[in-house]
Amino acid sequence: MSVRSSLIKGLAVSYKNMTHCTVPLCVVILLSMSETASIDGMRANDFYTQGKANGTHSRSPCPPDSSCVRLLQCPEVDRMSIVRYLSRPPHLRPPAERRWESSVWRRCTLQNGEFNGICCPSHPVLENSADNGSLLLSKMSQHALEELLRHAETIAYQELEKFFPEGNVHEDLVVHSHGGLPLPDDVLPPELVREGLQEVLTWQALERISNGTAVVQHAQRPKRCLVGPPCEKGHSRYRTFDGRCNNIKPGGSLWGSAGYPMERLLPPAYGDGIWAPRIVSYTGRYLPSARKLSSTLFVDLHQPHATRNVLFMQFGQFLAHDFSRNKAIDTKAKCCTEDGTARMKNASLGCMPIPVSSRDDFYSQHGVRCMHFMRAAVAPMRDCESVSHGRQLSSVSHFIDGSAIYGTSTKQAHELRAHEGGRLKSLFHRRFHNELPPLDRSKDSCDSGAEMCFLTGDGRSNQLISLVAVHTLFLREHNRLARRLQQLNPHWSDRTLFQEARRIVIAQLQHIAFGEYLPKVIGPRYTSLYRLHLPSHGTYSEFYNPNTNPSVSSEFTVAAFRFGHSTVPSKLELKDGPVDTWRTFLNPTRFRERHFYDDLFEALQHQPMQSVDEMFSTSLTRFLNVKQGKEYGVDLAAINIQRGRDHAVRPYNDYRRLGGKLDASSFEDFGAETGQKLRSLYSHPDDVDLYVGGVLEQPVEGGVVGDTFAELIADQFSKFQHGDRYFYSNGPETNPGHFTVPQLKEIQRVTLASLICANAGDPHRMYVLPDAFDLPGDGNREVDCTAHEIPRLDLSWWRD
Numbered sequence: 070m071s072v073r074s075s076l077i078k079g080l081a082v083s084y085k086n087m088t089h090c091t092v093p094l095c096v097v098i099l100l101s102m103s104e105t106a107s108i109d110g111m112r113a114n115d116f117y118t119q120g121k122a123n124g125t126h127s128r129s130p131c132p133p134d135s136s137c138v139r140l141l142q143c144p145e146v147d148r149m150s151i152v153r154y155l156s157r158p159p160h161l162r163p164p165a166e167r168r169w170e171s172s173v174w175r176r177c178t179l180q181n182g183e184f185n186g187i188c189c190p191s192h193p194v195l196e197n198s199a200d201n202g203s204l205l206l207s208k209m210s211q212h213a214l215e216e217l218l219r220h221a222e223t224i225a226y227q228e229l230e231k232f233f234p235e236g237n238v239h240e241d242l243v244v245h246s247h248g249g250l251p252l253p254d255d256v257l258p259p260e261l262v263r264e265g266l267q268e269v270l271t272w273q274a275l276e277r278i279s280n281g282t283a284v285v286q287h288a289q290r291p292k293r294c295l296v297g298p299p300c301e302k303g304h305s306r307y308r309t310f311d312g313r314c315n316n317i318k319p320g321g322s323l324w325g326s327a328g329y330p331m332e333r334l335l336p337p338a339y340g341d342g343i344w345a346p347r348i349v350s351y352t353g354r355y356l357p358s359a360r361k362l363s364s365t366l367f368v369d370l371h372q373p374h375a376t377r378n379v380l381f382m383q384f385g386q387f388l389a390h391d392f393s394r395n396k397a398i399d400t401k402a403k404c405c406t407e408d409g410t411a412r413m414k415n416a417s418l419g420c421m422p423i424p425v426s427s428r429d430d431f432y433s434q435h436g437v438r439c440m441h442f443m444r445a446a447v448a449p450m451r452d453c454e455s456v457s458h459g460r461q462l463s464s465v466s467h468f469i470d471g472s473a474i475y476g477t478s479t480k481q482a483h484e485l486r487a488h489e490g491g492r493l494k495s496l497f498h499r500r501f502h503n504e505l506p507p508l509d510r511s512k513d514s515c516d517s518g519a520e521m522c523f524l525t526g527d528g529r530s531n532q533l534i535s536l537v538a539v540h541t542l543f544l545r546e547h548n549r550l551a552r553r554l555q556q557l558n559p560h561w562s563d564r565t566l567f568q569e570a571r572r573i574v575i576a577q578l579q580h581i582a583f584g585e586y587l588p589k590v591i592g593p594r595y596t597s598l599y600r601l602h603l604p605s606h607g608t609y610s611e612f613y614n615p616n617t618n619p620s621v622s623s624e625f626t627v628a629a630f631r632f633g634h635s636t637v638p639s640k641l642e643l644k645d646g647p648v649d650t651w652r653t654f655l656n657p658t659r660f661r662e663r664h665f666y667d668d669l670f671e672a673l674q675h676q677p678m679q680s681v682d683e684m685f686s687t688s689l690t691r692f693l694n695v696k697q698g699k700e701y702g703v704d705l706a707a708i709n710i711q712r713g714r715d716h717a718v719r720p721y722n723d724y725r726r727l728g729g730k731l732d733a734s735s736f737e738d739f740g741a742e743t744g745q746k747l748r749s750l751y752s753h754p755d756d757v758d759l760y761v762g763g764v765l766e767q768p769v770e771g772g773v774v775g776d777t778f779a780e781l782i783a784d785q786f787s788k789f790q791h792g793d794r795y796f797y798s799n800g801p802e803t804n805p806g807h808f809t810v811p812q813l814k815e816i817q818r819v820t821l822a823s824l825i826c827a828n829a830g831d832p833h834r835m836y837v838l839p840d841a842f843d844l845p846g847d848g849n850r851e852v853d854c855t856a857h858e859i860p861r862l863d864l865s866w867w868r869d
């Protein structure tokens with residue numbers, strides 16, 4: 070039985086049995102059930118289940134200074150303590166921590182009693198933890214601490230030189246320079262990466278030389294932090310390109326901006342608490358190699374999805390690139406020898422190559438024992454939280470703001486603009502009416518054999534041929550809008566035309582992402598639980614909450630939203646026949662064929678995507694980025710697992726607990742066959758990596774991912790919505806770039822199908838599915854682009 074079905078079943082049984090019992094009796098039942106560890110093999114140690122069961126479940130509203138949310142969305146309580154508490158069987162839970170079961174962290178009901186939440190206080194609740202180091206604090210004088218810190222900085226500086234042997238490591242990059250570091254002009258200058266590294270290396274050195282005592286003490290000192298710039302143009306009608314000053318509250322101006330650190334839903338599980346990757350099991354053994362997990366658990370079997378098409382997969386990747394990009398510490402260094410037989414001697418300290426077994430079912434025939442993997446860069450401290458561990462950063466703006474189209478810095482946008490009529494540069498073939506992104510002449514964006522390679526706002530756009538199609542669609546839409554706006558308002562400058570077209574494109578993108586795409590990922594339950602419905606036609610929303618940090622979390626970017634990798638088909642069914650997906654990687658040359666773009670869009674809508682499960686195409690697990698002259702590439706599923714360990718995201722079960730769900734207490738909870746495989750790999754169910762556990766779950770009803778990923782994705786999209794002052798449907802109260810009501814109504818009519826039609830090479834021979842993410846069916850019949858189901862944006866509302 071799969072995790073989800075057994076979990077859901079377990080939950081139902083426990084609830085049914087207990088709703089009529091009195092409080093003490095219910096506790097007894099819970100304890101006895103946990104001792105026998107049964108309800109379909111699951112322990113009844115669910116935080117929320119207990120609440121329901123023992124009758125303390127509050128149906129009354131929360132106290133005035135708190136609101137009812139999922140535990141996941143309450144940053145004000147120590148979520149990890151609750152998760153840790155729930156990880157113990159009830160009879161081993163310390164009485165002192167029973168507070169989680171009652172008192173101020175009152176449980177409350179969301180959504181007609183179906184979902185349980187926590188009364189989240191509006192201010193942080195300070196914990197008096199016994200192990201906070203206060204005893205040690207008095208032992209070290211300020212002077213001694215400063216001395217140790219200087220020593221640690223010297224050690225870190227020497228180690229840093231090994232990272233960048235040729236680079237200059239300037240004195241002014243040391244940790245104490247934070248207060249006055251000038252803000253970089255361009256996105257992620259190398260100094261930023263170095264500074265982040267310098268910081269974690271200093272913490273690690275401090276930990277070593279003081280046995281941890283100084284780290285604790287130092288972490289408790291108020292930080293001199295790099296606070297974002299004051300936002301003079303905070304009321305600008307247009308977003309910045311890097312996402313700064315979306316939030317104009319002091320201290321919030323960098324939230325969600327390119328280079329800003331990712332958030333954490335739970336504290337990391339670094340080996341040393343600072344930056345050493347998570348590689349050791351609860352039992353003290355090493356965790357299984359990421360490749361071993363991938364090759365044992367993930368097979369390439371054709372498992373087409375019943376309703377979603379490949380365009381759904383493709384839009385997901387496009388969106389992922391809008392909000393997240395892990396930045397490698399070093400893009401040039403090699404972690405394995407050229408022939409892949411061994412780890413490089415004196416490899417960069419950022420290397421964390423994936424070991425490959427000599428008995429590997431694929432790589433062994435090529436003698437490969439080492440797979441390249443470079444750790445992700447960590448951010449320097451950029452806010453005032455007392456954090457003493459590595460926080461990875463996103464090098465693109467975290468908002469859904471078209472950064473993959475326009476770039477993520479003013480400089481990048483400048484290079485992409487035509488500086489004429491508000492348009493973006495493009496490659497225009499008048500006779501074919503075939504507008505494509507401009508060519509990228511740099512060497513490393515495509516395969517060396519590719520005759521065409523495109524430049525867009527995101528460096529990853531040539532990864533897959535169908536990704537180029539979506540980039541082309543949005544480029545065409547931008548230029549189409551700019552041309553039309555120019556006809557309506559001939560007096561508008563190039564800048565106004567550009568920014569107005571950009572504003573509409575971003576609104577359309579958000580409308581499609583939240584209205585059409587997201588509900589199909591997470592299903593209706595999570596859509597309503599996280600109130601992710603869009604406002605009704607013609608009404609403004611007031612989603613904005615200046616206290617919501619929209620930044621992506623590590624858990625979301627390294628695990629949950631990578632669900633899409635399981636949906637990639639092995640072959641793309643193109644009009645002239647199927648082609649191995651991997652053969653289209655980094656080579657979009659076929660776009661120069663006259664009807665290729667139109668045909669590709671039709672094909673993407675008709676081919677089913679693959680289901681989210683343990684089936685992964687070998688295009689990704691064997692042939693990702695095959696180098697010239699080689700017959701193998703790298704394994705993306707293994708890389709995802711390794712990336713999770715690089716970020717030290719906690720294991721799967723902790724996120725089940727965080728979501729108030731029953732955890733997997735035995736491997737068999739994953740199903741008999743998978744459970745057996747897992748048992749042969751991991752030494753404890755609490756070791757299972759988040760990515761692995763997540764893809765093994767059964768999809769939620771009406772969605773494509775399981776419960777755990779659905780909740781993580783819902784939470785993140787809710788932050789994208791509530792933390793974005795410029796969210797397209799927000800009205801004049803909060804949004805300096807709001808639309809008028811008639812304009813908003815126009816945008817709310819847009820569908821992906823309408824964009825495809827508006828930008829087809831030949832709209833007279835283009836057919837679309839009104840629901841562009843679903844396969845053709847009774848409710849979704851193919852229509853031609855002139856059909857009434859396909860709305861057209863009336864831009865006359867934009868006439869001055």
Ligand code: HEM
Nearest residue numbers: 382385386389393394395533626630631633634637708712
């Ligand atoms: C053939 C299609 C695809 C290929 C070749 C591909 C390849 C990759 C690669 C190489 C990475 C970087 C891995 C690392 O070093 O950690 C990555 C990251 C990622 N991918 Fe994909 N991907 C594909 C489709 C998708 C889809 C369909 C989705 C989602 C629906 C998706 C979501 C993500 C996310 C969220 C990341 C993390 C981005 C970051 O923060 O760096 N990908 N992908």
Ligand SMILES: [Ca+2]
Nearest residue numbers: 391466468472
């Ligand atoms: Ca973005």
